[in-house]
Amino acid sequence: MESNLKTNINEEILNIEKIRNDFPILKQLIHNKPLCYLDNAASTQKPQIVIDTINNFYSTTNSNIHRGVHYLSEKSTQAFENARIKVKDFINAKSEKEIIFTSGTTASINLVAQSFGRKYLNEDDEIIVTTMEHHSNIVPWQLLCDEKNANLKVVKINDIGELLLDSLNDLISEKTKLISVMHVSNTLGTINPIKEIIKIAHQNNVPVLLDAAQSIQHIEIDVQELDCDFLAFSGHKIYGPTGIGILYGKENLLDEMPPFMGGGDMISKVTFEETTFNELPFKFEAGTSNIAGAIGLGAAIDYVKSIGIENIKEYETNLLNAATDAVKEIPGIKIIGNAKEKTSVLSFVIDNIHPHDIGTFLDFEGVAIRTGHHCTQPLMDFFKIPATSRASFAFYNTLEEVEQLTIALKKTIEVFN
Amino acid sequence: MDAELRELYQQVILDHNKSPRNFRVIEQPSNSSEGYNPLCGDKINLYLTIEDEIVKDISFQGSGCAISKASASLMSSIIKGKTIEETKKIFEKFQEMITGRLDENSDLESLGKLTVLEGVKEFPARVKCAGLAWHTLINAINKKKEPVTTE
Structure with a gap:
């Protein structure tokens, strides 16, 4: 119910169906699952016009x-x-x-x-x-x-x-x-x-x-x-x-x-x-x-x-908030980076599971995230961790994809425990 | 779970990841080496007691993904008691297996349980994870002082 409400709010900001149609790469299946591309901080996908x-x-x-x-x-x-x-x-x-x-x-x-x-x-x-x-x-x-x-x-x-x-x-x-x-x-x-x-x-x-x-x-x-x-x-x-x-x-x-x-x-x-x-x-x-x-x-x-950078910001903030809330609920997950002002980047670590294993398991659920030190080794040293898993959202991502990420994370934790 | 993924993360690998064998420090090793994978930040410290060309004891410490941890754990179980020459032969065969260069008629018997890591060959990004402990081992045997990296 709550998820539906959020979907409606976000659909008022952007016409997500039309936007997703602008990005041909998003239409494919990866390992027989719909591609859920959450590696936007590494590189974004290209609209047909580009x-x-x-x-x-x-x-x-x-x-x-x-x-x-x-x-x-x-x-x-x-x-x-x-x-x-x-x-x-x-x-x-x-x-x-x-x-x-x-x-x-x-x-x-x-x-x-x-x-x-x-x-x-x-x-x-x-x-x-x-x-x-x-x-x-x-x-x-x-x-x-x-x-x-x-x-x-x-x-x-x-x-x-x-x-x-x-x-x-x-x-x-x-x-x-x-x-x-x-x-x-x-x-x-x-x-x-x-x-x-x-x-x-x-x-x-x-x-x-x-x-x-x-x-x-x-x-x-x-x-x-x-x-x-x-x-x-x-x-x-x-x-x-x-x-x-x-x-x-x-x-x-x-x-x-x-x-x-x-x-x-x-x-x-x-x-x-x-x-x-x-x-x-x-x-x-x-x-x-x-x-x-x-x-x-x-x-x-x-x-x-x-599309409008203000609309993008509002939409992506909603995605980030939904993802943060959902991931916080999963036992054993710790979010790295809880600044008051954030863009749609969600870095996290999971007890006893290395980010690279998480990355591989998520890939088989169609979810593309980045794992590693993200070219910020001094920052990893500060947090005393070798690496994080990072989901980063763009305006073509959806609340359904936030759910796809959450389910994939829960499945991964199940295998390793 | 997907068949290809199950092939990579076999139960044996998950077990060794959860409870790695020989996961300790040898206080006065005859040989030791440090391995590092800058791509993912995996680290391993490897300790050996070599006497009369035989690996009498082997242990490791460090952090890494399930593949690299299980590979180090399995390696330590297999290598203990082997001669240096036997160890190097197993290393070569293992390398061939994880990079998909083994010919079909190859005898896998000498690799024993290590064959659970064969699935790695389908995941090019993960070959280095499986190989890190082994490169560190060879480095320790050769007593090179520089830490080994997979890059």
Whole structure:
């Protein structure tokens, strides 16, 4: 009865039947069970419009961009630059010069580390990250700090998986050159208080890089309102293709930064004596970009906008609450990550059953979840666990799937006890 | 339960997972090694007492999935009392079995109970789980100091 009530509430927010029809991959059976795809924090599925847009590009428009004088090259360039404008509008950047296409969040963070970091970081300087960061927001800074004899400082968290802002206040000093922090934790779902973090940082004249890989698909982001200095995200986590991502940076910062990679497209004039670099954003886009990927990302953004990020958030929160309530009822399960503000990520451990065994058993019930350390080993060390099982929900998931997950978990526990 | 899944998680494996054999520390081992699977965070510490080329005692500690724990437990039961040469031969055959490279006419007798792990060959992601204890064993026998990883 209660489940029916929730279903009705959620159906008022989104036309779930129509939405599920937009995603061809969801229609299949896995091990003879309906696919219940709950690995959305790792990668999201693609709506037909994204698949068709990429297919159409290669079928009708494909050509290299910029500098071409022929028809197809002009068409490709137009479509590519149009995708950049879509991204700019989506995150409300001031100018498309601030939107750099990369291969993904990892590449975006490495770009800042290698360009901004190499220029501004000196011996004994400090970069601040947090305990909950993904390895991709730890290792690039470690590499940089090793090279510069600089230090990485870590903002601590509490037992429910929330950042301790006091610890940031203690760490920040005149040595701090950058704070790089995830907006949302991929392992815990915690939504970090980034407005406060940015405020504290800017009071100390420290720029902030926001890793939005796990927030861009769940929360409305306005870079001007947030006033973040850099922002990174991946196309494939917001229903677009893999191999395309974004680095947003404030124009004045990007202007002062040296190029990261050298090559074609990023130059203005090359002689063997001297090279002058192209203007933004092309200065940071050496080589042929993932053109089809960028155009696919543009289509994904259009799709997400057509559903509405506020509706998505409301719907997914209902899914998370239903899943949290259901999983809490199962004896032997402990939820890892109980922050007050969360996106639709549910990490948990079960007494005496290793997450990998849970993952395999759930797979045979058609339920796809991720198990392991989720590229957050320092966070696993904090919780003193080797791994978790993680179910992460998207707006195409349903309350019936929450039930499918719950039943599969109960069956698994039965086998192992 | 699905037949393929039942093949992977046979009752023997579930039993060894629940009550692993030789799950203890040997205080003064002649050989020891640490194994680690960075993919899933599985860890194993392996202890051996080798005398006159014979494994007199073997034990392990650590954490891991049912497959890796059962594999370590079964391994310790089979290897105890075997010579180093016999151990290496069993290891090779076991490796062939879990990676699906055994030819059909192969004699599985030397593997004994280890054959319950044959189902792993259908699960490429889990082959490393079954192999971790064995790679750690070979490392301990060869007395390499670096911890072994499956990556």
